[in-house]
Each structure stands twice: as structure tokens, then as C-alpha cells.
Amino acid sequence: MNDLHVLVIGPRRGLVDELRERRIPFSLWQQRAFFNVAVGEKSVVAPLWSSPEKIREQIRKSFAGKKFSHVIAGTESAVLPAAVARRQLGARLSSAATGTRCRDKLLMKQFLAGFGILMTRFLAESEANDAQQVFATLGVPVVRKQRKSSGGRGLQLLYTPAELMQGKTGHCLLERFIDAPELSVESFIDRGRIRFASITDYHRKGHCNFVPAVLEPELEKTLLALNERVISALGISWGMTHLEVYLTERGPLFGEIALRPPGGYIMNAITHAWDFNPWAAFLAMELGEPFAFPARPVGYAASEVLHPGAGRVRSIRGKTQVLDEQGIREFRLKLKQGDTVAPRAALGQDTGYIVHVSATPAQRLALHQRIGQQLVIDLEPVDA
Ligand SMILES: Nc1ncnc2c1ncn2[C@@H]1O[C@H](COP(=O)(O)OP(=O)(O)OP(=O)(O)O)[C@@H](O)[C@H]1O
Ligand SMILES: [Mg+2]
Numbered sequence: 001m002n003d004l005h006v007l008v009i010g011p012r013r014g015l016v017d018e019l020r021e022r023r024i025p026f027s028l029w030q031q032r033a034f035f036n037v038a039v040g041e042k043s044v045v046a047p048l049w050s051s052p053e054k055i056r057e058q059i060r061k062s063f064a065g066k067k068f069s070h071v072i073a074g075t076e077s078a079v080l081p082a083a084v085a086r087r088q089l090g091a092r093l094s095s096a097a098t099g100t101r102c103r104d105k106l107l108m109k110q111f112l113a114g115f116g117i118l119m120t121r122f123l124a125e126s127e128a129n130d131a132q133q134v135f136a137t138l139g140v141p142v143v144r145k146q147r148k149s150s151g152g153r154g155l156q157l158l159y160t161p162a163e164l165m166q167g168k169t170g171h172c173l174l175e176r177f178i179d180a181p182e183l184s185v186e187s188f189i190d191r192g193r194i195r196f197a198s199i200t201d202y203h204r205k206g207h208c209n210f211v212p213a214v215l216e217p218e219l220e221k222t223l224l225a226l227n228e229r230v231i232s233a234l235g236i237s238w239g240m241t242h243l244e245v246y247l248t249e250r251g252p253l254f255g256e257i258a259l260r261p262p263g264g265y266i267m268n269a270i271t272h273a274w275d276f277n278p279w280a281a282f283l284a285m286e287l288g289e290p291f292a293f294p295a296r297p298v299g300y301a302a303s304e305v306l307h308p309g310a311g312r313v314r315s316i317r318g319k320t321q322v323l324d325e326q327g328i329r330e331f332r333l334k335l336k337q338g339d340t341v342a343p344r345a346a347l348g349q350d351t352g353y354i355v356h357v358s359a360t361p362a363q364r365l366a367l368h369q370r371i372g373q374q375l376v377i378d379l380e381p382v383d384a
Pocket of ligand 2: 151244256
């Protein structure tokens with residue numbers, strides 16, 4: 001225990017709090033100076049490079065001669081730097097190939113397709129030279145996304161060959177559009193075994209997540225089995241994963257898996273639905289420690305991610321009404337009258353959030369609907 005020294009790349013609040021709480025010495029590598037550090041802690045502010053060479057150079061520059069027992073990635077762009085840093089700094093080793101596959105959507109899909117995991121049709125943009133052929137293969141619209149991204153950044157729907165040719169970089173992934181509800185499976189993995197999994201229903205994509213999802217037992221089993229096959233195929237032996245699935249009429253389709261905790265305040269919803277601290281559990285998995293997970297949820301939680309769209313805030317109504325609701329556990333609104341809100345470029349951009357918990361799924365749904373009616377953020381256009 002005395003030899004613990006953790007490097008956190010792409011830190012997240014709950015994880016930093018947990019490290020401090022446990023008095024585990026740590027250093028941070030953050031993209032922007034978001035977390036202040038206390039005495040004895042160190043923070044390096046530097047880009048999270050995507051080329052292994054640049055990553056190695058940064059580590060030499062910033063952490064040379066330092067000893068770390070563990071390196072933890074908190075965000076998507078930290079996954080590859082963490083895999084590289086573990087090698088370079090002599091920390092607990094993860095598979096570099098797994099890190100690359102989890103970071104690059106094209107490599108991930110090519111690899112998992114080889115294991116018979118069902119997913120929507122896709123093409124590498126670099127190999128898609130004939131636009132007509134692409135539409136013939138993938139249908140309309142074609143989804144174009146960056147191979148390495150998160151939060152839906154840079155995701156486009158393309159309807160014509162002209163659009164497809166326009167903005168072509170060759171570094172993207174092209175996919176058939178799926179019109180279906182989405183779910184995610186959050187897993188805590190230790191020594192190659194999934195110790196705990198929780199299913200999240202993207203009740204309203206980007207806006208409202210239900211934890212746990214309420215599913216037919218048969219479907220739940222199918223999803224957990226898919227989750228297990230993906231994790232085992234990728235050889236993920238420890239940490240936390242966030243797997244996304246589309247529920248089509250013909251059955252579940254794998255979307256992608258991330259080797260990091262989820263966003264969208266799903267961690268907060270897990271806390272209230274299952275009554276444990278998922279950040280403490282995440283840290284335990286990373287450190288190879290046991291953790292006592294609950295067998296059953298204590299309630300039906302939801303995270304409401306608040307973003308009113310672009311404009312200037314004319315008025316905010318209903319805040320007290322919402323706060324008076326019994327089920328509210330967390331409420332944060334970062335907006336006030338007169339504030340200007342920029343368009344939402346990625347799902348990680350929000351203007352606040354609410355986490356609530358109810359005794360039954362029906363009550364959760366009703367509370368979600370009441371919040372939607374009560375909390376009104378009135379916007380006016382911003383003059384150009
Ligand atoms: N082929 C598709 N068909 C329909 N919707 C899609 C498709 N690909 C992506 N989407 C939608 O866009 C969202 C973001 O896509 P994706 O998960 O691939 O990118 P991301 O940048 O990793 O986003 P996030 O970090 O939010 O998971 C998906 O959760 C889904 O709602
Ligand atoms: Mg995704």
C-alpha cells in the first residue's frame with residue numbers, strides 16, 4: 001500500500017475526490033487546468049496527444065524519473081496516453097493493443113466483427129472512393145464520424161454523394177444509420193472478470209439516462225452476454241467500461257465500447273440507484289483491489305442533462321418546484337438570467353444536471369416528465 005503513486009490522465013472529479021479521501025499520492029496530466037492541486041500533488045497541463053511518439057515525448061518531458069504504480073485514464077482521449085504511460089513509467093500494465101482498439105472506432109469494429117459481434121454496416125472512409133457505391137452499401141443517410149472522438153463531436157449525417165465528398169479527410173468511419181433506441185452497459189472489471197454491470201437506458205439521447213434500465217429478463221441476459229463477449233474479445237482485464245448498444249427490431253446491435261467511466265452523469269445515477277460509490281469502485285478495479293458490489297438496486301434513478309440550446313437566457317422558471325420534489329438527489333444549474341449559451345458541440349457540454357431516484361420505474365418516468373414541465377429555461381436569440 002505504501003508504494004501507491006497514481007498518475008491520472010484526463011482526471012474526473014469523483015476519482016480525484018476518492019484519491020484525496022484515501023490519501024493516495026497522485027499526479028495529474030490534464031488537458032486544461034481544471035483541477036487545482038494540493039500540497040504534494042502535481043499537475044501537468046498538456047495536450048493528450050494521439051500519436052504514441054508524441055505521448056512518449058510528453059511523458060519524458062513531464063514525468064521523467066518519477067515512479068508510478070498505476071496510471072488511470074478518466075476520459076476517452078486519455079485511454080491511449082495511459083496505455084503508453086503504463087509501459088514507459090513502469091506502472092501496472094494493460095494491453096497496448098486493447099488501448100488502441102478502444103480508442104479507434106474503425107479498429108474496434110474491424111476487430112470485433114471478426115468475433116461475430118453484430119453491428120451496423122461500416123466502411124473506412126479511406127477506402128470509400130466511389131460515393132454511389134457507399135450509398136448503395138450503407139443506405140441514406142450515411143453516418144460519418146471521426147475514428148477517435150467522443151461526445152458525438154464531428155458526427156455528420158450525409159444525404160448526397162456531394163456531401164460525402166465534401167469534407168472528406170480519409171480519417172473517418174462511415175456507417176449505416178440505425179433508427180433505434182439506445183442503451184449502455186457499465187462494467188467493473190477485475191482480473192479478467194466482470195464483477196458488476198449496470199444497464200442504462202438512454203431514455204432521451206443526450207438528455208436523460210435511466211439507471212437501471214427496465215428490460216425483459218431475456219433481453220437483459222442477451223445484453224449482458226454481448227457485453228461479456230466484447231470485453232473478453234478485447235482482452236480487457238481490469239478497469240471500467242461503457243458499452244453502447246442499439247436495440248433494433250431484429251435484436252441488439254453493438255455500437256461501441258469505451259474503456260473509461262461513462263459521461264452523462266451516469267456515474268451519479270449509479271450512485272443513487274445502487275447505493276455505492278462507483279468512483280471508489282472504479283479506483284478499486286484500477287488498483288486491483290476487491291470491492292463489495294450490491295446485488296440489487298435500491299431505486300430507479302435518472303440523470304437529466306440540462307442544455308437549453310443556443311441563445312440568451314431570458315428567464316428560468318420552476319427551479320424551486322423541482323427542488324421540492326422528494327426524489328431529487330442532485331441539482332446543479334450553471335445558468336442565470338442574461339447568460340449566453342453556445343450551441344452544444346458535444347454531449348459533454350451541459351449547463352447543469354439533475355439526478356433523481358424513485359421507488360418504481362413508473363414513478364421515475366412520472367418524475368422525469370414533471371421536471372420537463374416544471375423547469376423552463378426561456379431563451380431569446382442572440383443578435384448576430
Ligand atoms: N450509425 C448510427 N446510426 C444512428 N445513430 C448513430 C450512429 N452512430 C452514432 N449515432 C448516434 O450518435 C451518438 C454518438 O455516436 P458515437 O457513440 O459513435 O460517437 P462518440 O463520439 O463516441 O459519442 P459518445 O462519446 O457520446 O459515445 C450515438 O450514441 C448515437 O446516438
Ligand atoms: Mg459513443
